Each structure stands twice: as structure tokens, then as C-alpha cells.
Amino acid sequence: HSPVHTVEYYLDIVDHVVEYGCDEICLKDMAGIGRPVTLGRLTKAIKTKYPHIIVQYHGHSGPGFSVASMLEVARAGADYLDVAIEPLAWGKIHPDVITIQAMMKDAGFLVKDINMDAYMEARSLTQKFMDDFLGYFIEPTNFQGSSLLVGCGLPGGMMGSMMADLKGFHSAINLSLKNQGKPELSLDQLVVKLFQEVEYIWPKLGYPPLVTPFSQYVKNTALMNLMDTFKGKPRWSSIDKDSMNMILGKTGKLPGTLAPELVQLVKDKGLEFYTGNPQDAFPNELPKFIKMMEEEGWDRGQDDEELFEFAMHERQYRDYKSGAAAQRFEKELEAAKEQAGAPIIVKRPVVEVPKTDAGKFQENHPAAKPIQSVNEGQVVWEYDVVDKSMAPRIGQAVKEDDVVGHIQTLYGLEDVVAAYSGKLLAVYPAQGDRVVKNEIIAFVE
Numbered sequence: 001h002s003p004v005h006t007v008e009y010y011l012d013i014v015d016h017v018v019e020y021g022c023d024e025i026c027l028k029d030m031a032g033i034g035r036p037v038t039l040g041r042l043t044k045a046i047k048t049k050y051p052h053i054i055v056q057y058h059g060h061s062g063p064g065f066s067v068a069s070m071l072e073v074a075r076a077g078a079d080y081l082d083v084a085i086e087p088l089a090w091g092k093i094h095p096d097v098i099t100i101q102a103m104m105k106d107a108g109f110l111v112k113d114i115n116m117d118a119y120m121e122a123r124s125l126t127q128k129f130m131d132d133f134l135g136y137f138i139e140p141t142n143f144q145g146s147s148l149l150v151g152c153g154l155p156g157g158m159m160g161s162m163m164a165d166l167k168g169f170h171s172a173i174n175l176s177l178k179n180q181g182k183p184e185l186s187l188d189q190l191v192v193k194l195f196q197e198v199e200y201i202w203p204k205l206g207y208p209p210l211v212t213p214f215s216q217y218v219k220n221t222a223l224m225n226l227m228d229t230f231k232g233k234p235r236w237s238s239i240d241k242d243s244m245n246m247i248l249g250k251t252g253k254l255p256g257t258l259a260p261e262l263v264q265l266v267k268d269k270g271l272e273f274y275t276g277n278p279q280d281a282f283p284n285e286l287p288k289f290i291k292m293m294e295e296e297g298w299d300r301g302q303d304d305e306e307l308f309e310f311a312m313h314e315r316q317y318r319d320y321k322s323g324a325a326a327q328r329f330e331k332e333l334e335a336a337k338e339q340a341g342a343p344i345i346v347k348r349p350v351v352e353v354p355k356t357d358a359g360k361f362q363e364n365h366p367a368a369k370p371i372q373s374v375n376e377g378q379v380v381w382e383y384d385v386v387d388k389s390m391a392p393r394i395g396q397a398v399k400e401d402d403v404v405g406h407i408q409t410l411y412g413l414e415d416v417v418a419a420y421s422g423k424l425l426a427v428y429p430a431q432g433d434r435v436v437k438n439e440i441i442a443f444v445e
Contacts, residue, residue: 001033001153002207004256007042014046018053027073029059030211031155032066032092040072047077056080062092063149070100071107085122087130091143092155136336140376140437152195153202153210154219162219166190167434169227176231187378187434190226197222201235204262206254208246217243236265249274250281286311296321369420371442377407377414379429379441391427398424398444407435420444 014025025046027039043055057073057080059066070081084094097114104111130138154162166187174184185193201222208214217240224238245251247262248271266273289311293300298321300307310317319325373379381391382405391405398404398418405416422444429441 001035001038002203002256004207007038007045009255010042011045011049014050014053018050023052024054024056026056026058027078028211029057029066029069031149031153031215032060032062032064032069033150033153034059034065034069036065036068036072039069040076043073043076043078054079056082058082059094060092060155061090061095062145062155063147064145067095067099067103070095071103074104074109075107085119085126087123087127091141091145093142133333136333136340148192148195152198154195154198155210155212155215162194165219165223166194169223173227173230180232193226194219194222197226201225203256204259205247206258207256208254213242214246214251217246236262244271248272250278252278289314365425365443365445368425368443368445369422370440371404371416371418371444373407373435373437373439373441374414374416375407376435376437379431379433379435380406380408381431390431391429392424392442394424394427396424398422404442416441418444 017025027034027042029039039057039059043057046053046055055073055078057070057078059069059082061067074081081100082094083097083100084090086096089096098119101111101114129135170185170187170190173190177184198218202208202210202218205218205221208218210218220240221236221243224240225235228237229235239247246254247258248266253275286307289307290300293307293310298306298310301309316325319328398421400418400421402418403415404418407414407416425443425445427442429435429439435441
């Protein structure tokens with residue numbers, strides 16, 4: 001959604017792909033920021049001009065538009081709607097099929113009833129996969145929506161890597177601010193500033209599509225701009241090679257127009273814009289991979305799908321065939337389970353990253369019960385306006401349902417409540433330390 005991403009813009013693309021022989025079009029709303037009415041208008045325009053073309057809508061739920069968008073595109077003639085099944089639904093994923101089916105039925109569409117026995121079986125299988133292995137690798141924020149995504153337009157799937165990047169830059173930025181005599185920033189403030197920077201530079205970069213890998217390029221550029229401006233340097237001082245190739249046109253034609261300062265930057269660096277076909281820069285190496293597969297005695301697949309997988313991801317494919325990938329996965333899973341210290345269930349879809357070896361502690365104290373953080377955020381044990389705020393003392397008595405501390409989140413304070421009565425045996429994070437959801441922060445006995 002932008003001034004250049006109009007119905008007319010997309011319909012022009014549709015004209016070209018239909019000319020190339022396309023018979024099905026998917027409206028991929030990877031960030032879920034497409035506006036419902038606009039999506040409906042686009043769908044109507046496609047179906048009016050090309051009634052034989054199948055139209056599919058694929059929209060993520062992150063900023064909250066997706067349910068309304070599905071109703072609008074359905075009314076405009078869309079043929080397919082992509083949905084999900086809990087527990088892998090909502091958040092930054094897709095709406096659950098139950099909700100969409102009920103909405104479609106109420107709107108007058110002829111939709112089949114859901115086989116709830118089959119639904120619950122699929123739901124249980126998904127939960128089993130999560131309990132067994134998948135849940136240990138799911139970024140916790142994938143289960144959370146956020147209206148902050150409306151402005152920046154970043155897809156929810158990359159929020160985890162963005163937060164990891166921000167945490168890495170946080171201390172460096174604050175050190176720079178401190179040296180300049182300026183107030184330091186909390187991580188929450190930094191997140192908002194990054195979103196604002198993305199919103200600011202996106203049009204200047206020519207409105208590249210915010211999907212992999214371009215969303216990463218925009219995010220990286222915004223992050224480096226923040227770092228440089230906090231150090232007193234001008235924007236665009238640090239642009240990585242991939243982002244610069246996007247600016248130069250080596251990854252394709254940008255939807256919009258580059259800002260004059262970026263055009264000047266390219267000239268100042270002695271670089272040249274590329275207007276050719278990006279594919280021309282890549283040699284045709286398929287015969288080489290065909291020969292290698294023959295030498296290895298590997299099947300190319302019914303439709304050469306194995307060949308293309310090998311050609312696109314040679315190292316990963318070799319690891320897969322040799323068994324190295326499976327061995328690496330088992331080790332990573334074992335490490336993740338050791339960190340988590342407990343199975344993951346529906347109400348606990350995240351991985352703990354404890355600051356202690358919980359298993360070893362409980363071997364020495366088999367009767368000890370954990371106290372866990374309720375959310376990702378900053379630990380606030382107490383607010384002492386007279387003296388230094390500190391963690392509770394070892395040996396302090398607590399009762400079940402006592403509030404023993406707080407977690408400062410993006411949206412406010414969340415109480416940490418003791419699930420068991422007893423005395424505190426150990427307390428791990430210090431006042432102000434950051435923790436993840438369900439991280440063990442103390443033990444009582």
C-alpha cells in the first residue's frame with residue numbers, strides 16, 4: 001500500500017503476466033497491509049477484464065486487516081482465500097478457517113461445512129509437531145499482531161530478525177548517545193524509531209516490494225541510517241552491497257522513483273544504474289548441476305523439482321542427502337529443549353532462554369518450583385524511590401498468587417505471579433535485565 005501501488009499499477013502487471021500465458025493470479029499480501037477496499041477494487045478489475053483468470057488472496061494477519069480484506073475480495077469475485085488452522089493461525093500468520101467460513105456463510109456465500117473431527121485432528125497433529133520440535137524454533141512475536149506494522153509495512157515474518165538486530169545495536173547506540181550527552185533510548189523507543197525510519201526511507205528507495213529479500217534491504221538500510229544519525233553522520237552513509245544493488249536496478253525495476261539524494265549518491269560513488277534484465281547477470285549453470293546429479297546417482301524428480309532444489313541450494317541439498325542436515329537439526333533441537341526445560345504447549349508457544357541451567361539446579365533441588373516470566377520484556381523487581389531497586393532476597397517467603405515482580409513490555413507492566421508457595425531459593429535476572437516469555441527467573445521451595 002503506497003501512492004504508487006495503485007489498482008492501475010497492479011492491473012498493468014496483470015496485463016503483462018496474462019500476455020505471458022498466466023492463468024492464475026495470487027494477490028500476496030505478505031505484510032497484511034493491503035487495504036480491504038483497495039484489494040476488493042483490484043480483484044473486481046481483474047475479474048472484469050479477465051473473467052477466466054483464477055484469483056487467489058493470500059493475506060497475513062499482522063496489522064489486523066486480513067479478515068475484512070478476505071470479505072472484500074470474496075465479494076469482488078476472488079476464487080480462493082488462504083486460511084490457517086490453530087495453533088498456527090492469527091498473530092502474524094493467517095486467520096483461522098473457522099472464522100472465515102462463518103463470515104463467508106453469513107455474507108451469503110455457498111460454503112461447505114467444516115468437518116470438525118478432521119479439523120481437530122489436524123489441529124492436534126500441528127500441536128504435536130510444535131510440542132515435538134517446531135515450537136522450539138518459532139519466534140514468539142509471530143503469535144502477536146501489531147498495529148505498528150500498518151505504517152512501516154514490514155512483513156511479520158521478519159520481525160524476529162529485526163528485534164535481534166535491534167538488540168545488538170541497542171547498547172552501541174546508547175553508548176554513542178551517552179558520549180554526546182544525549183538521553184539514552186529504551187528498546188521500545190528504538191523499535192518505534194526504526195519503524196519511523198522505514199516509513200521515511202521506503203518512498204525514497206522507490207517503494208521496493210516489502211518481501212524477501214527487499215524487506216531485509218529496507219530494514220538494514222533503515223537500521224544503518226539510525227546508527228549513523230545517532231553518531232552524528234548523515235543518512236545513507238552506510239549502505240550494504242545488496243541494498244545498493246537494489247538501488248542501482250540490478251535486482252529489477254523499482255516501482256517508484258529514487259529520491260534525488262540517492263541518485264546523487266550513486267553519481268558521487270562513481271557507480272552506474274543498471275537497466276537491463278537482472279537475469280542476464282547470472283550464467284545458465286543448469287547443465288552443470290544436471291551432470292553433478294548424474295555423477296551422484298541422484299534422481300532429478302518427476303518434474304525436475306529435485307534438480308532445481310539442488311541448483312538453488314547446493315550446500316543445503318548436499319547436507320540433506322548426506323544426513324548432515326538431520327544430525328545438525330537433532331543437535332539444535334536437543335540444545336533448544338535443554339534451554340526450554342519443559343515441553344511447549346498451546347499456552348506456551350515460545351522457547352525459554354534461561355540464564356541458568358534449570359535442569360542442573362533441579363537435580364540439586366528436586367522439590368524446587370520455577371517462577372517464570374509472563375512476557376518478553378524488561379524485569380522490574382521493584383520501584384524503590386529512596387534506594388536502589390533490586391531483586392528480592394534469597395529466603396524471602398512467597399505465597400501462591402503473590403506478585404513477586406513485573407515485566408515491562410511494549411504495552412505496559414505485566415505482573416509476575418508465583419504459582420507456588422515457599423521460600424525463594426534462587427533469583428536470576430537483575431533489575432532491568434531483559435527476558436523472554438516463560439523464561440525461568442526464580443525458584444521457590
